[in-house]
Amino acid sequence: MQGGLALPAIIEAAFGHASVADSPGKPKRFEEVVGFELTEVIATHRLAVLPLGSLEFHGPHNPLGSDSIIVSGIAARVAARTRGLLFPAITFTHCPAHTANFRGTISIRPEVMTMYFADILRNALHLGFRRVFILNGHDGNIGPGRGAVAQVADEVKDAALLFASWWEFLPSEMIKSLGIFQQANGGHGHGGPLETSAVAAFRPDLIHLDQARDLPPPPNLSGGAPYFLQKSSATDWPGYSGHVSEASAEKGRKLVQISEDAIVKLIENWLSHAEAPGSW
Numbered sequence: 001m002q003g004g005l006a007l008p009a010i011i012e013a014a015f016g017h018a019s020v021a022d023s024p025g026k027p028k029r030f031e032e033v034v035g036f037e038l039t040e041v042i043a044t045h046r047l048a049v050l051p052l053g054s055l056e057f058h059g060p061h062n063p064l065g066s067d068s069i070i071v072s073g074i075a076a077r078v079a080a081r082t083r084g085l086l087f088p089a090i091t092f093t094h095c096p097a098h099t100a101n102f103r104g105t106i107s108i109r110p111e112v113m114t115m116y117f118a119d120i121l122r123n124a125l126h127l128g129f130r131r132v133f134i135l136n137g138h139d140g141n142i143g144p145g146r147g148a149v150a151q152v153a154d155e156v157k158d159a160a161l162l163f164a165s166w167w168e169f170l171p172s173e174m175i176k177s178l179g180i181f182q183q184a185n186g187g188h189g190h191g192g193p194l195e196t197s198a199v200a201a202f203r204p205d206l207i208h209l210d211q212a213r214d215l216p217p218p219p220n221l222s223g224g225a226p227y228f229l230q231k232s233s234a235t236d237w238p239g240y241s242g243h244v245s246e247a248s249a250e251k252g253r254k255l256v257q258i259s260e261d262a263i264v265k266l267i268e269n270w271l272s273h274a275e276a277p278g279s280w
């Protein structure tokens with residue numbers, strides 16, 4: 001899932017000229033809309049942008065709100081570039097069993113999360129939005145998040161909801177070609193160098209690499225094809241993975257820029273192809 005961007009274009013976007021560092025301006029934030037402005041704000045924004053994060057242990061070196069910090073940062077820039085109205089990040093979400101029992105994780109049961117998220121989506125649609133973009137930052141949100149999207153899409157006739165996870169725009173092969181991380185899977189993994197770098201891109205003050213030692217990256221069981229393995233617990237696992245000493249804010253800024261550019265491209269393609277059906 002690369003949002004249709006060819007690899008050279010992605011690399012140029014990450015390492016190229018001044019446009020990368022340009023600030024896209026500030027998005028309009030939902031919680032700052034004053035009551036009397038509401039009708040006009042809805043009418044002048046093309047979509048609602050909903051960041052979906054978590055509160056979850058990410059190793060001794062990362063903040064509990066790592067996922068929420070990353071999606072809030074990317075979503076703010078995406079909303080500004082796509083004329084989206086930025087909603088506050090949803091932080092209390094479902095965490096899978098292998099992280100749910102770590103101290104600091106707050107987990108909502110998946111069936112409750114599905115109903116709760118569906119209510120938020122219903123309210124966004126009730127406000128008048130007919131296009132909603134959900135920017136996900138957390139693996140445990142994929143099942144409940146897509147379940148909620150499926151529910152509400154079936155209740156209205158003229159809406160479309162787009163769900164995407166920021167790290168999926170950074171496939172392992174592409175990261176390896178950039179030479180950012182030595183780790184074989186491109187730095188992916190819970191609390192690993194890629195995710196830690198992305199947090200550092202926005203909040204370097206919250207990263208404490210001296211608190212964590214390097215660990216093996218997650219084993220690749222499939223040779224590259226995606227799979228979903230859920231264990232009921234994670235004994236003898238320290239709650240993160242990978243060569244975290246490879247993480248840096250500079251790498252993180254490049255990575256979130258690649259993701260941001262590909263997400264903007266995806267949204268622009270989506271909005272310009274109103275005739276396209278759902279997944280096909």
Ligand SMILES: [Zn+2]
Nearest residue numbers: 066067191195
């Ligand atoms: Zn995470």
